[in-house]
């Protein structure tokens with residue numbers, strides 16, 4: 001296993017290289033303007049089956065291809081090539097632990113912010129453990145003074161590097177004010193999502209999350225939770241607009257995403273969420289999510305791709 005950063009391998013345009021040898025042109029539009037689209041894909045190690053499972057690869061590639069299309073970039077690689085690239089580079093690193101794999105398609109060359117190519121790509125696996133939740137280990141959030149980008153300016157549906165300036169502003173503001181993270185409202189004044197995560201609240205045993213049109217990313221974790229809640233926990237989800245003040249009187253709330261998994265929120269704008277401790281439904285959703293991604297729910301084996 002290659003633990004140190006210098007000994008890691010990455011995939012760059014079809015070649016597997018030592019990380020220090022994988023160079024990116026400083027004059028490229030990705031370097032100057034954040035002209036890249038990307039996916040963060042999680043792979044989970046199952047110690048019983050001695051297998052590493054990549055989670056919902058096809059859904060990530062579908063979204064990556066949609067980002068490439070909307071960003072009007074050259075679509076250089078097929079899904080099969082992307083899948084083989086990911087498997088090859090994870091194997092090269094001999095990872096037998098939980099990892100996150102960054103897959104970034106970027107505008108290379110010497111053009112400008114409006115260039116369509118040349119397109120390059122890297123695939124970089126990075127060790128990343130699970131978020132384990134304890135009874136009171138939720139986070140404190142504020143509703144941000146920054147508005148979430150909308151489909152009329154920077155579409156939140158395109159997972160493009162430059163969009164993350166919006167997330168950065170909200171996250172930094174929250175931390176400067178003593179909170180752990182932020183919750184965005186959209187240009188309609190309704191709750192949208194977190195910086196790099198989607199949001200659910202629970203009111204009267206019903207899961208509620210903003211609709212896909214509320215300036216949110218088409219989140220794979222959001223879709224996963226809706227499905228698992230319905231079919232495994234028998235909890236329905238309602239996709240509807242959420243008012244800011246509803247967050248102050250909800251029973252439970254959490255952020256979710258491939259990177260953060262399920263993060264309970266115990267306080268919003270100084271209002272205690274529910275009892276102020278991690279809620280029972282949130283805990284159940286966390287546990288069933290971790291079971292699904294780690295290959296412990298056989299009915300969801302179709303979400304997993306074996307690496308070894």
Ligand SMILES: Cc1ncc(COP(=O)(O)O)c(C=O)c1O
Nearest residue numbers: 196197198217219220221257258
């Ligand atoms: C802005 C934003 N919203 C939501 C999410 C959650 O999406 P997913 O569940 O597909 O990781 C992410 C994570 O990539 C994100 O960056």
